[in-house]
């Protein structure tokens with residue numbers, strides 16, 4: 001029960017990584033605040049996670065809107081009294097297109113959610129964490145934040161930005177006892193990869209899975225639960241001297 005009595009906010013909580021991480025923190029005793037766009041999906045997921053012990057709350061929010069972000073921090077403070085960890089995880093992939101044909105509105109939306117959403121999360125939880133004597137923020141970047149991502153110009157740019165913001169925030173927030181790190185997953189078995197597979201090879205998305213799995217030294221996609229283990233480690237007291245770092249979890253893909 002590493003997180004007994006701790007309070008953890010998870011954004012993008014009903015997505016693949018969000019569900020696995022919420023489950024992990026909940027199983028390890030944390031009070032969890034689940035944040036996502038759809039109230040219905042949040043309710044269904046929270047019921048599957050917990051049958052009414054009171055240590056799970058759900059908050060409908062668009063992470064790119066400051067008022068929504070303030071609200072999810074306030075609701076968590078009201079319910080649990082403190083915020084110890086923010087898993088700043090909500091993100092979108094945008095579309096697959098050459099940079100010349102990339103849709104401008106989609107480009108803007110990827111920046112709003114993946115960059116501004118992460119900044120607003122850090123900005124609004126800093127004071128709550130400071131009042132509790134510190135905390136841990138884990139931002140979801142991507143292997144796409146460390147490599148070229150042709151046909152995913154906005155997504156790759158946004159994830160490079162998350163790594164940059166993580167470094168800057170770690171310095172600004174260190175005096176308050178707040179550690180800030182990022183995780184950089186490679187290809188993980190969630191809805192987001194289904195979307196990328198289908199957009200890349202619409203006639204045969206399985207071909208994409210096969211090619212990427214073969215290119216990955218460990219020979220397969222990662223599972224969301226494997227990323228959740230890394231996030232839990234970075235949030236835990238086993239990581240008290242780690243800040244400003246970006247952790248690759250990609251089955252070796254970046255080095256292949």
Ligand SMILES: NC(=O)c1ccc[n+]([C@@H]2O[C@H](COP(=O)([O-])OP(=O)(O)OC[C@H]3O[C@@H](n4cnc5c(N)ncnc54)[C@H](O)[C@@H]3O)[C@@H](O)[C@H]2O)c1
Pocket residue numbers: 011012013014015016017018035036037038061062063064089090091092093113117140141142143184185186187188189190191192193
């Ligand atoms: N799956 C992968 O291979 C992979 C690899 C590297 C990084 N990531 C990153 O992991 C994170 C989680 O992705 P996932 O794989 O679980 O995908 P997913 O699509 O299953 O989950 C994303 C979640 O974010 C939520 N979301 C999107 N926009 C939002 C907004 N404006 N406000 C609140 N919530 C919003 C969605 O509703 C969804 O529940 C993302 O940041 C993604 O970029 C995923």
